[in-house]
Amino acid sequence: MxxxxxTYLGFGALLIAAHLAVGGNTGIYEGIGLASAGAIAIAxxxxxxxxxxxxxxxxxxxxxxxxxxxxxxxSSASFPGVPDVLxxxxxAVLLPSLVLLAGKDFPWxxxxxxxxxxxxxxxxxxxxxxxxxxxxxxLTFSASSFVSAAxxxxxxxxxxxMIRFALVPGxxxxxxxxxxxxxxxxxxSDGSYVxxxxxxxxxxxSWLDVGWLGSYVLIAAAALHPTMSAVASADSRPERxxxxxxxxxxxxxxxxxxxxATAYENAIHRQLDIEVLLIAGIVVIVGMVARGxxxxxxxxxxxxxxxxxxxxxxxxxxxxxxxxxxxxxGIMSETNPxxxxxxxxxGEEFAQMHYLDVTDPDDRALGVQLDLNExxxxxxSIDKRYVAKDGRVIDTHVHVALDLADGLGVSxxxxxxxxxxxxxxxxxxxxxxxxxxxxxxxxxxxxxLMTAVLGYSDLMLAKLPxxxxxxxxxxxxxxxxxxxxxxxxxxxxxxxxxxxxxxxxDLRDAVRGMDSLLRSVTGEDVRLETAFDPQPVIVRADPTxxxxxxxxxxxxxxxxxxxxxxxxxxxxxxxxxxxLYVADTGVGMDEATRERIFEPFFTTKPAGAGSGLGLSTVxxxxxxxxxxxxxxxxPGRGTRFVIRLPLVGAERKLPFSGRGTKVLTD
Ligand code: ADP
Ligand code: MG
Numbered sequence: 118m119x120x121x122x123x124t125y126l127g128f129g130a131l132l133i134a135a136h137l138a139v140g141g142n143t144g145i146y147e148g149i150g151l152a153s154a155g156a157i158a159i160a161x162x163x164x165x166x167x168x169x170x171x172x173x174x175x176x177x178x179x180x181x182x183x184x185x186x187x188x189x190x191x192s193s194a195s196f197p198g199v200p201d202v203l204x205x206x207x208x209a210v211l212l213p214s215l216v217l218l219a220g221k222d223f224p225w226x227x228x229x230x231x232x233x234x235x236x237x238x239x240x241x242x243x244x245x246x247x248x249x250x251x252x253x254x255x256l257t258f259s260a261s262s263f264v265s266a267a268x269x270x271x272x273x274x275x276x277x278x279m280i281r282f283a284l285v286p287g288x289x290x291x292x293x294x295x296x297x298x299x300x301x302x303x304x305x306s307d308g309s310y311v312x313x314x315x316x317x318x319x320x321x322x323s324w325l326d327v328g329w330l331g332s333y334v335l336i337a338a339a340a341l342h343p344t345m346s347a348v349a350s351a352d353s354r355p356e357r358x359x360x361x362x363x364x365x366x367x368x369x370x371x372x373x374x375x376x377x378a379t380a381y382e383n384a385i386h387r388q389l390d391i392e393v394l395l396i397a398g399i400v401v402i403v404g405m406v407a408r409g410x411x412x413x414x415x416x417x418x419x420x421x422x423x424x425x426x427x428x429x430x431x432x433x434x435x436x437x438x439x440x441x442x443x444x445x446x447g448i449m450s451e452t453n454p455x456x457x458x459x460x461x462x463x464g465e466e467f468a469q470m471h472y473l474d475v476t477d478p479d480d481r482a483l484g485v486q487l488d489l490n491e492x493x494x495x496x497x498s499i500d501k502r503y504v505a506k507d508g509r510v511i512d513t514h515v516h517v518a519l520d521l522a523d524g525l526g527v528s529x530x531x532x533x534x535x536x537x538x539x540x541x542x543x544x545x546x547x548x549x550x551x552x553x554x555x556x557x558x559x560x561x562x563x564x565x566l567m568t569a570v571l572g573y574s575d576l577m578l579a580k581l582p583x584x585x586x587x588x589x590x591x592x593x594x595x596x597x598x599x600x601x602x603x604x605x606x607x608x609x610x611x612x613x614x615x616x617x618x619x620x621x622x623d624l625r626d627a628v629r630g631m632d633s634l635l636r637s638v639t640g641e642d643v644r645l646e647t648a649f650d651p652q653p654v655i656v657r658a659d660p661t662x663x664x665x666x667x668x669x670x671x672x673x674x675x676x677x678x679x680x681x682x683x684x685x686x687x688x689x690x691x692x693x694x695x696x697l698y699v700a701d702t703g704v705g706m707d708e709a710t711r712e713r714i715f716e717p718f719f720t721t722k723p724a725g726a727g728s729g730l731g732l733s734t735v736x737x738x739x740x741x742x743x744x745x746x747x748x749x750x751x752p753g754r755g756t757r758f759v760i761r762l763p764l765v766g767a768e769r770k771l772p773f774s775g776r777g778t779k780v781l782t783d
Pocket of ligand 1: 669673674677701703704705706710714715719720721722726727728729730731732733755756
């Protein structure tokens with residue numbers, strides 16, 4: 118359909134040339150006008166544009182024009198006369214129709230745009246008036262004078278509407294340009310005709326016809342062009358928030374034309390039309406003031422919007438439960454409260470610090486971080502350790518994103534030390550589980566073997582007469598087998614394969630009953646202190662196993678207090694838990710030892726002195742009884758084991774079973 122517009126332009130040009138060549142031909146002249154009105158109507162029917170009403174109006178206006186031409190050519194009407202009525206009616210339809218071309222999305226509320234269009238149009242029109250017409254005609258208060266001025270004025274208003282369309286954000290299309298270009302020759306011819314209107318020198322076939330006929334053809338071509346439905350459509354791009362700088366420049370240049378034209382007029386013709394200058398000056402000044410007010414208003418609205426957005430972001434920044442740091446070149450210029458809590462520095466302190474200042478030395482040379490610094494990537498997520506102000510090392514997961522445009526970086530830092538600790542505990546528990554299964558399995562088979570050794574030893578002993586030389590040796594074998602069996606019982610307890618003979622036991626009685634045994638274990642140099650809850654502390658457990666637990670812990674405590682000290686054993690109730698603690702004032706343990714004490718066969722004692730099975734047995738029994746076990750110890754500051762078992766009758770199950778035994782590290 119673009120070709121339809123092109124074809125129409127071509128034929129139009131040919132006909133205009135023919136019209137001029139034959140020195141003016143009313144047939145051609147009227148034909149072009151009527152054909153153009155018809156072409157616009159057809160274009161509306163074919164394109165069915167959204168702005169059909171506007172285009173239909175233009176078709177009607179063009180028809181009025183052509184009708185005016187018809188009457189003008191075929192009657193010798195006076196001026197102003199019937200043709201002028203038709204022409205003016207045509208403008209009355211044309212101007213609102215042009216406005217109706219604006220699409221649905223036209224920014225009607227952009228008052229700045231309206232003012233700009235009025236300013237630019239007024240300045241250009243008045244400047245043109247002064248340069249081209251001012252000296253050639255004097256406006257008088259007569260009908261002919263008003264009608265004469267009405268034509269170019271209406272043309273200027275039409276062009277003003279087109280200028281307003283040009284200020285809509287977005288690209289103007291072919292139909293728009295055709296329409297705009299159609300109005301310019303119209304204005305030139307109308308403006309020029311105004312002069313001959315006083316001395317009646319116009320005749321058909323004059324060059325003025327080119328302007329009028331040309332505008333017929335161009336308007337029709339604009340309607341035929343497929344972009345006719347979007348003559349004044351706004352761009353669908355999201356509106357950018359920016360000041361209309363380009364518009365200010367265009368408007369400023371247009372307004373500058375005024376004093377230049379005034380100076381020109383003054384210099385060349387030495388005659389100034391004060392009234393016109395006055396009107397133009399008032400329009401321009403009022404317009405500019407209004408524009409300034411609008412701009413300030415717009416800026417203020419932008420500022421408020423920015424402030425609201427800033428407030429929202431602040432809220433997120435300050436309220437986020439994870440640490441956030443924003444800054445340039447690795448400096449932690451802005452940090453949020455969560456990060457202050459995590460690392461212990463204040464915002465002012467952070468603002469002076471580089472992220473490396475709080476990065477664990479081992480994590481200072483992370484590859485991704487180097488890539489980021491060298492601009493090879495703009496974001497990364499990684500597990501990384503920070504060092505808090507008090508020296509604590511904090512495990513975190515960090516996400517770093519860099520705005521490559523201005524070098525601003527944001528780090529989002531999540532404290533995952535608790536998760537790490539839980540993972541570590543789970544690993545520890547799983548290791549113990551595996552070792553326990555292995556030990557239990559071996560012990561089971563070993564126990565069967567020992568049963569055979571014991572059985573055959575007994576058989577042999579029964580057969581051997583008293584005083585037999587071999588009797589002592591067989592008894593030694595039997596003795597070893599019994600000890601080996603005991604050992605496997607311990608292993609089985611650790612591996613949880615031994616049958617429980619559980620009963621409701623008062624923990625206080627169990628410990629009290631061991632009093633003499635404990636005193637014989639601790640010896641002279643160690644003081645024994647006991648403390649018991651006044652109320653019964655009933656747990657469901659195997660009494661012999663409970664004794665074994667207390668015994669193993671007491672023996673270890675004694676071993677840790679070779680140069681004397683105090684062994685404290687206590688039984689208490691704590692909520693739904695029964696608590697048994699065994700504490701000593703001995704040598705204590707470092708962290709490396711503390712982490713391994715529950716492993717079977719782990720011992721720090723000289724070969725032959727320790728089996729390394731004491732604590733692993735305790736661990737197994739406590740786990741089997743549904744309890745938990747904690748140890749607190751530091752080198753030189755003694756050791757305290759705390760065992761928690763579920764109180765009988767208590768509703769709640771303990772959060773920690775033997776599997777999740779918590780090893781306190783501090
Ligand atoms: P063993 O006593 O045979 O060495 P255990 O399993 O009973 O084996 O204990 C393992 C290790 O735990 C000990 O070798 C010792 O290093 C450490 N340990 C246990 N109890 C204490 C304690 N009360 N004070 C200091 N160290 C202890
Ligand atoms: Mg021991």
